[in-house]
Amino acid sequence: MAGRLIGVWNVKAVSTLQPRWVQICSTSSRLTSTAASASFKASDVQIKHAENSKPKPKVEDLVFGANFSDHMLEIEYTADKGWGKPVISPFHNLSIHPGAKGLQFAVELFEGMKAYHCVDNKIRLFRPMENMKRLLSTAERLSLPTFDGRELLKCIKKLISIDSEWVPRSLESSLYIRPTFIGTEPTLGVGKSTSSLLYVIIGPVGPFFKTGFKPVSLLADPQFTRAWPGGVGGYKTASNYGPTVYVSNYAIQKDCQQVLWLFGNDHQLTEVGTMNLFTFWVNEQGEKELVTAPLNGLILPGVTRKSLLELARKWHEFKVTERNYTMAEVQKALNENRLLEMFGSGTACVVCSVEKILYNENWLKIPEVTEKKSLTKRFLKELTDIHYGKVPHEWMETLDD
């Protein structure tokens, strides 16, 4: 029955049932020509060192995603030969056929993750296998070949160890890691790509907000929709992002910094820009509650989202709920002074406070996060302490793990 419901807009069904096609994806290795066991191996990696290292920008000059290290990782796949050997070589442009399925049909996906220079001078990654799992799930949804995620992670660690000087020695910055996977078959019919390129580029990034912890304003306009039941909203496909650029620009015209993506005729809150969204309030039963949209195929299963939920559930200090909730509920909570905080979460910013929302031409003012007992700031400190190794945690992996 679940499958019957996912293609339609019975919102309750969408929120509570596991879509059948998600199940299909996670069990359908028969639909991909290569089983997960057929993988490249990190032990086969071939390394060509750059002759010179590029000058490294100062931490205070870093713009997100604009600086890249000296090397990159590439692994080619062809249907007849399978996976090639991983190659680490000097950072370079890709030579791509103009008819490649990546360029023509968005048969392409990415991941975003970070490595930190920790206080004990070791470099650590934050929950990297979570990204490997999501990468594989997205690859399967785009009919791209799968592989052993641990082998890719080993290759990434090798790349970082070669470019270890690019991991900023700063508690305000980190190394951003961008695995990308594109279909390269050069034919113009829409179909499975029989060749593909998995590559990883890395580069230093500064604090997401240069001027410190700065809350954002959001446009919540129901005329724009990010994802839909029966689509790919729960995967990190490139196709989820291009169509949002115009809407983000539209939001800027309306004096908003990001888009709050609504869904359904009851205007459910789903995501913010490229972040998951959390609301902390006193619910109608008078309980303190942290609420976020459920993983129903419409939102990205964020690694930071997952981590915040796990932290909060461990604290046992307030109710933690994954469910659909609506703008009407938010407005009611604001009117009744029950809304405490609202924030986005993501790899780039970790957490990001919401200041106000433009909805139906009215500004909804979210309470300011100033006091020290703010949940948003507590999450930021807790995760940052873990990231930089101030608090040892099983979520962090060194390059040798």
Place this chain on the structure above:
Amino acid sequence: MAGRLIGVWNVKAVSTLQPRWVQICSTSSRLTSTAASASFKASDVQIKHAENSKPKPKVEDLVFGANFSDHMLEIEYTADKGWGKPVISPFHNLSIHPGAKGLQFAVELFEGMKAYHCVDNKIRLFRPMENMKRLLSTAERLSLPTFDGRELLKCIKKLISIDSEWVPRSLESSLYIRPTFIGTEPTLGVGKSTSSLLYVIIGPVGPFFKTGFKPVSLLADPQFTRAWPGGVGGYKTASNYGPTVYVSNYAIQKDCQQVLWLFGNDHQLTEVGTMNLFTFWVNEQGEKELVTAPLNGLILPGVTRKSLLELARKWHEFKVTERNYTMAEVQKALNENRLLEMFGSGTACVVCSVEKILYNENWLKIPEVTEKKSLTKRFLKELTDIHYGKVPHEWMETLDD
């Protein structure tokens, strides 16, 4: 009010109202940094000829979209310098930064159009300005720069005239033209691409069905959705295609050749694979009627679709209707022997008969198109006669027009 409705799933509203954001797109040159008047000029084209011509495949060996001519057209754009000069040069791979917004976020789009070697030995294009208009509308939706469509068409004609030997001298094949437009800015934040590349590749294609006019079987499964209100289903973005590959493979597993994309809890028929869909029936009022889904932002505004509607309306022989219609209506018409024909339309196949539909685990058998008075075959002959110049028509443009 239209804007209020497009983000939600009031299906009647979606079908009858012009979405506000479509209006925004078509009037919002302020949202693109370059007004349409700032364009490259075909008179500036720089030509570098290939030293040798590649061997041309036999018409009977042609696979759709697998063969490319000797030259290609490229035009670069940067936010600070604007449009560069058009360059026609030997066909080559593109050198693309691995962090380009096209590869990362599907800031990319394409068009598909054809040129024919006509019976009077002239080469003609079929309604090329329709493709230019759609290209510009899609570019605007992806916040890519716009330009003068007539100038691009002149550049394309120049490219075809240089590679004119690649236009097959056959009434069963044609030259396929693939304009492509990608964001090239090499930064990893989701945002407007400040640099981009518009390019055009061309190549000979054979008849879509090698074995002649062959009807297809379709999977109609409501768990999959191609497009939705507030999304980009009405534009030719690359992002509309990648997510469909998995579903097409799923259809093949179910012994179907293509996907019939349904929408809504009433299972409206929208598109087929990469084609628009037409149903020819005797409606419940006893009238002969050709029906197809309306241009409500959920389906691609096909040039062949438009042409078939215009032809049929000119004939005045039966009712021609653009409206939402459902699988229940199709099933009822089949049960009452009122369904006459069903076919897809598109640049690649022109028209393509539907043989049967797998819906709710049952096969719906569509009447066979055998007799000479078939509407599908009449459309095919009419359009083919226009394409190859057997019937002179204003829709065709020579390279000198």
